[in-house]
Amino acid sequence: MLINELSKRTGVTIHTLRFYENLGLIKGKTDEEVKSNKYKQYDESLIETINWIIASKKAGFTLAEINILIQDWFNGNLTLFEKIEIAKKKIKEVDLKIKELKEVKRFLLQAKKDVEKGLC
Amino acid sequence: MLINELSKRTGVTIHTLRFYENLGLIKGKTDEEVKSNKYKQYDESLIETINWIIASKKAGFTLAEINILIQDWFNGNLTLFEKIEIAKKKIKEVDLKIKELKEVKRFLLQAKKDVEKGLC
DNA sequence: TAAATGTATAGACTATACTCTATAGTTGTG
DNA sequence: CACAACTATAGAGTATAGTCTATACATTTA
Numbered sequence: 001m002l003i004n005e006l007s008k009r010t011g012v013t014i015h016t017l018r019f020y021e022n023l024g025l026i027k028g029k030t031d032e033e034v035k036s037n038k039y040k041q042y043d044e045s046l047i048e049t050i051n052w053i054i055a056s057k058k059a060g061f062t063l064a065e066i067n068i069l070i071q072d073w074f075n076g077n078l079t080l081f082e083k084i085e086i087a088k089k090k091i092k093e094v095d096l097k098i099k100e101l102k103e104v105k106r107f108l109l110q111a112k113k114d115v116e117k118g119l120c
Numbered sequence: 121m122l123i124n125e126l127s128k129r130t131g132v133t134i135h136t137l138r139f140y141e142n143l144g145l146i147k148g149k150t151d152e153e154v155k156s157n158k159y160k161q162y163d164e165s166l167i168e169t170i171n172w173i174i175a176s177k178k179a180g181f182t183l184a185e186i187n188i189l190i191q192d193w194f195n196g197n198l199t200l201f202e203k204i205e206i207a208k209k210k211i212k213e214v215d216l217k218i219k220e221l222k223e224v225k226r227f228l229l230q231a232k233k234d235v236e237k238g239l240c
Numbered sequence: 241t242a243a244a245t246g247t248a249t250a251g252a253c254t255a256t257a258c259t260c261t262a263t264a265g266t267t268g269t270g
Numbered sequence: 271c272a273c274a275a276c277t278a279t280a281g282a283g284t285a286t287a288g289t290c291t292a293t294a295c296a297t298t299t300a
Binding site: 242247253256259262264268269 | 294
Binding site: 014035052056058059060073080083084087088090091094095097098101102103104105107108109111112115116118 | 153172175176178179180193200203204208209210211214215217218220221222223224225227228229231232235238
């Protein structure tokens with residue numbers, strides 16, 4: 001598909017998709033047979049990749065971190081063992097973030113309770 | 121306490137504390153009695169405020185959002201009802217973030233499982 | 241009391257992640 | 271075939287959140 005379709009199907013603007021492509025997060029390829037233009041074709045599988053990038057960003061990972069993981073995972077010639085280790089490490093990081101969020105929630109619940117009791 | 125102590129007790133650099141003070145997140149006051157300098161005194165209670173700012177940042181809130189909440193909460197002359205509503209709203213936001221993180225975790229667990237099964 | 245350390249202010253600089261503009265060429269439609 | 275809509279590239283501009291430097295005083299301490 002062309003960039004316009006990729007943009008519509010992911011909800012990410014064309015500008016941002018190009019920005020991601022420059023960073024190496026995604027990659028389209030120009031059809032060698034077509035000589036008249038340099039329009040890039042984007043693979044169907046990029047939809048999932050981009051959704052994953054969006055989720056990871058929401059989870060607080062930087063694009064640099066996400067990029068390293070993508071490079072390792074898809075282009076890194078890693079052994080099965082190494083891939084499992086990477087997944088485990090990332091899962092730990094996500095668990096830590098969930099723990100931090102739960103602390104913030106506890107703080108908010110306490111504040112709410114204090115107000116309800118008329119303590120502040 | 122002076123800014124140096126506040127920095128040491130919160131782990132936030134003096135530069136960043138001043139940056140926060142410029143944004144209005146925290147406030148020190150110069151002792152009117154002392155004419156020789158303009159050294160600002162920071163209240164003991166700011167330690168908790170700053171720890172809360174740090175946690176909120178980790179939770180993905182921007183300084184602008186944190187600032188609005190602080191202004192509302194501490195200086196906003198809100199009714200008890202309004203404060204409870206604000207707390208409820210923030211708790212909902214945190215819950216959403218936790219949900220998003222759990223999705224990322226599910227994705228990672230699936231990837232790990234796929235690798236373990238030798239599917240990729 | 242000289243030197244080291246601390247404080248205040250203003251402004252420059254950096255990194256991250258976009259977001260927009262300009263320019264040039266390509267494709268699809270009435 | 272005119273022209274609107276799409277694509278590519280490069281580079282400028284923006285917002286957020288710091289981080290650092292320079293300058294000028296003030297305070298502490300050996």
